[in-house]
Amino acid sequence: MEREKIFNELKKILKDTAPIVDEKITMDADLVNDLNLDSLDMVDMALSVEQIFGFEFTDEQLRNIKTIRDVIAVIESHMYTK
Numbered sequence: 001m002e003r004e005k006i007f008n009e010l011k012k013i014l015k016d017t018a019p020i021v022d023e024k025i026t027m028d029a030d031l032v033n034d035l036n037l038d039s040l041d042m043v044d045m046a047l048s049v050e051q052i053f054g055f056e057f058t059d060e061q062l063r064n065i066k067t068i069r070d071v072i073a074v075i076e077s078h079m080y081t082k
Contacts, residue, residue, distance in 0.1 A: 003072060003076070006075055006076065007027065009052060010049070011025050011073065013048045013052070014045060017037070017039055017041050018036065019034065020035050025068065025069070027068055027072070029067060030067055031066065042062075046058060049071065055066045057074065
């Protein structure tokens with residue numbers, strides 16, 4: 001799956017998780033500071049990503065995720081190690 005498709009799927013997940021306008025969802029958007037996700041939103045997003053993309057985040061990966069680009073990097077790393 002190419003990065004643009006992953007990004008679009010992640011946009012859908014984020015919009016289902018919290019009231020976020022499209023313009024704020026960019027590759028470098030900070031999940032907490034720019035998109036205002038709280039800890040519950042982060043858990044919801046992570047669970048949705050895991051369910052859709054078929055893997056589980058490690059605790060370390062979750063701690064290191066700050067931006068949308070970070071989430072996509074983790075998704076891609078799992079896709080290419082299958």
